Amino acid sequence: MHKSAPNRERKADRLTRQGFSLLEILITLLVLSGSIVIMFSGFDTAAQLDMFASFESEAAFLAERELELLKSELLQGRIKLAAGSLNSRFRLKPGWKLANIMSAVDNEDAVRLICSISKGDRLFQLESFVFVPQTGAKK
Numbered sequence: 517m518h519k520s521a522p523n524r525e526r527k528a529d530r531l532t533r534q535g536f537s538l539l540e541i542l543i544t545l546l547v548l549s550g551s552i553v554i555m556f557s558g559f560d561t562a563a564q565l566d567m568f569a570s571f572e573s574e575a576a577f578l579a580e581r582e583l584e585l586l587k588s589e590l591l592q593g594r595i596k597l598a599a600g601s602l603n604s605r606f607r608l609k610p611g612w613k614l615a616n617i618m619s620a621v622d623n624e625d626a627v628r629l630i631c632s633i634s635k636g637d638r639l640f641q642l643e644s645f646v647f648v649p650q651t652g653a654k655k
Contacts (some may be wrong), residue, residue, distance in 0.1 A: 528536055568638070575640035578633040581606065582616055587646045588631055597621050597648065611635055 536544075558568070585605055589595045595618075602616040610636050619628040626645050633640045 544567070571635060571638050572640060575633040575635070575638075576642065578608070578612075578614065579608075579633050579640060579642035582631045583629050583642060583644045584612065586616060587644070590627060590646055590648055597627065623647060 532535065538550055570585060588594065590597065597618075597620075599618060599620040602618060604614045604616065612633065615632045617630040617632070621627055624647075626647050629644045629646065631642045631644075633642075
């Protein structure tokens with residue numbers, strides 16, 4: 517009879533511990549749903565960053581192309597050295613806008629070029645300098 521008392525207690529423990537309690541299930545569901553929400557918000561953020569990186573990459577390519585053409589035309593004398601804005605020489609995709617700005621020649625015969633590209637609310641600017649010798653700038 518001494519051995520049967522512990523066996524009864526073990527059986528009683530097993531009967532009370534057969535499944536998960538409602539509280540354990542609710543806590544598990546709460547943790548799982550929180551994890552899923554965080555995971556999907558991370559996907560949304562990653563998609564937005566990918567779109568921004570795509571814009572930056574394409575805008576950098578377009579701005580570099582514009583500035584290199586402007587530098588070439590300045591060095592060949594095809595463009596008058598005067599401060600102001602210049603039109604783009606290339607077609608852009610719908611919704612894209614481009615503006616070129618050239619400064620006057622400084623006292624070191626350098627010209628500052630700025631190319632701004634925008635699409636919607638995004639803006640990208642690239643700045644460059646070109647040395648234009650024998651422009652007659654006073655030192």
